[in-house]
Amino acid sequence: xxxxxxxxxxxxxxxxxxxxxxxAVDNISFHIDKGETLGLVGESGCGKSTTGRLLxxxxxxxxxxxxxxxxxxxxxxxxxIKEARREMxxxxxxxxxxxxxxxxxxxxxxEPLYVNRVYKTKSExxxxxxxxxxxxxxxxxxxxxxxxxxxxxxxxxxxxxxxxALKPEFIVLDEPVSALDVCIQAQILNxxxxxxxxxxxxxxxxxxxxxxxxxxxxxxxxxxxxxIVEVADYKSIFVNPVHPYSQALLPRYRWPSWMVSGxxxxxxxxxxxxxxxxxxxxxxxxAFTGRKSVxxxxxxxxxxxxxxxRPATLAINET
Ligand SMILES: Nc1ncnc2c1ncn2[C@@H]1O[C@H](COP(=O)(O)OP(=O)(O)OP(=O)(O)O)[C@@H](O)[C@H]1O
Ligand SMILES: [Mg+2]
Numbered sequence: 001x002x003x004x005x006x007x008x009x010x011x012x013x014x015x016x017x018x019x020x021x022x023x024a025v026d027n028i029s030f031h032i033d034k035g036e037t038l039g040l041v042g043e044s045g046c047g048k049s050t051t052g053r054l055l056x057x058x059x060x061x062x063x064x065x066x067x068x069x070x071x072x073x074x075x076x077x078x079x080x081i082k083e084a085r086r087e088m089x090x091x092x093x094x095x096x097x098x099x100x101x102x103x104x105x106x107x108x109x110x111e112p113l114y115v116n117r118v119y120k121t122k123s124e125x126x127x128x129x130x131x132x133x134x135x136x137x138x139x140x141x142x143x144x145x146x147x148x149x150x151x152x153x154x155x156x157x158x159x160x161x162x163x164x165a166l167k168p169e170f171i172v173l174d175e176p177v178s179a180l181d182v183c184i185q186a187q188i189l190n191x192x193x194x195x196x197x198x199x200x201x202x203x204x205x206x207x208x209x210x211x212x213x214x215x216x217x218x219x220x221x222x223x224x225x226x227x228i229v230e231v232a233d234y235k236s237i238f239v240n241p242v243h244p245y246s247q248a249l250l251p252r253y254r255w256p257s258w259m260v261s262g263x264x265x266x267x268x269x270x271x272x273x274x275x276x277x278x279x280x281x282x283x284x285x286x287a288f289t290g291r292k293s294v295x296x297x298x299x300x301x302x303x304x305x306x307x308x309x310r311p312a313t314l315a316i317n318e319t
Contacts, residue, residue, distance in 0.1 A: 002033035004067075005170060005202050006055065011064035013050055024050040026226035027064075032170075037196065037203040039217030039234070041210055041249065047226045048206045052172040055204065056088040057081055068170075086116060089163040093175035095155035099147045106143045108158050109133065112165040132161040137191060153184035160191065170202045177212060189216055210249055214238065222246045 013025040024047045032038045040048050053059040055066060057073060066073040068084065076084060092098040099108055109129045112118075119125040133140060136157040147155050156176060163171050173192065177185040193216060195201060207213045213220055214234045222230040222237070222245060229243040241247045 002036070004031045005034045005069065006032040007065075007067040008055070009065040009067075011051070011054060011066065012062045013047075013054055013059060014062055023226045025054060025061075028223075028226075028228045030221055030228055030231055032202055032204060033218075035196070035200055035202055036218040037205050037216050039213035039220040040204060040206045040223060041208060041213050041220060042223030044208060046223045048208075048223055049174050051223070052090065052174050052204055052206055056085065056090055056170075056172055058090070082116075086166040087168050088170045088172070089166065089168040090172040090174060091156075091159045091163050091176045094179050095152055095159050096147075096179065098159060099155060101147055104144050104146055105133070105138065105150075105158060108147070109161045109165060112162055116166060118166065128165070132165060135164065135195070136161045151184070152180045153187055156180060156184075156188050157191070160188075160195070164195070164199070167199075168201070170204075172204045172206065174206045175208070176205075178207065178209070185212065192216065222249065 008031065009029050011025055011028050015022045015024050026047075028051065030038070040051065042048055050059060054061050055073075057076070061074055064074070068088070073081075073084060103111070106129055109132055110125060113125055113128060119128060129143075130140060133143065138154060138157050138161065142150065142154065147158070150158075156179075159176070176192070177188050180188060189212070192203070196203060203216075205213060205216050210220075214237075217234055219231060219233050220237050221228050222241075222243060224243075224245040230237070230241065230246045232242075237246055238250065241250060
């Protein structure tokens with residue numbers, strides 16, 4: 001049986017607002033096994049980020065228990081919290097606002113090492129920073145650049161390097177790819193998966209996008225209005241969601257279970273048909289999607305260009 005890294009019991013966090021008490025996290029219980037990725041999905045404002053922050057004590061819980069390797073994190077002294085922060089890290093959603101724009105890549109990655117006084121000599125620290133840049137796939141030539149000079153994917157790689165700097169065991173990934181475009185999302189998700197395999201990391205992967213979560217998670221917890229309404233492995237959630245909110249999260253049409261859990265031949269067939277269709281559609285008008293072919297798009301561009309070049313008076317006279 002898998003060993004539990006985190007065991008959360010009756011975790012509760014209320015915020016006092018002008019309208020009264022807001023039940024951001026309402027008496028939730030779940031566990032995360034060592035080396036697994038637990039996906040946490042739910043609509044905006046349901047309490048996902050608050051849960052992530054409570055686990056690593058960036059926020060103080062009102063009630064409950066967070067057992068980390070058997071010890072209650074909520075009973076830690078401030079010194080123990082500081083030590084635990086080395087083990088538990090977070091990657092934030094927005095790589096644009098989570099990095100200090102005045103620091104270079106070197107300084108940004110050095111910050112956690114400096115704050116925790118991990119390396120005594122400068123050369124040791126430099127070697128670790130270069131190693132981290134290699135680990136997350138950042139070229140060494142970028143070491144003196146500032147975040148605004150980099151694209152979103154590279155900035156998020158800096159965020160991952162910072163999280164890895166202290167060799168943690170558990171990382172909260174709070175919507176790590178939501179601010180990135182689809183292509184870069186895939187690169188970062190692959191990086192996170194590879195790092196997990198190589199370093200034996202455990203993740204809480206927060207997202208409101210079920211299709212992203214299903215690619216990375218071993219199990220998925222569905223959150224709704226501050227409560228966890230369902231925890232199951234991703235196939236069960238997709239094939240047989242129990243809670244009405246989990247059903248609502250899924251696309252309208254669900255494939256029959258034999259297609260999802262089968263050998264994968266069906267999906268291979270579908271993707272083959274799709275790729276053939278896209279190739280054909282590149283040269284003829286796509287009858288399925290109504291998209292125009294390369295040739296007809298080029299034709300309409302020429303038509304537009306000609307119209308634009310006509311003198312305005314001519315256009316007025318014509319009308
Ligand atoms: N410091 C705070 N003070 C008051 N209310 C807060 C505070 N932090 C969060 N909230 C409220 O708690 C609720 C849960 O917030 P949280 O950020 O956890 O949601 P979320 O599920 O992460 O949403 P999103 O998907 O938009 O990031 C929201 O209604 C939010 O407005
Ligand atoms: Mg959030």
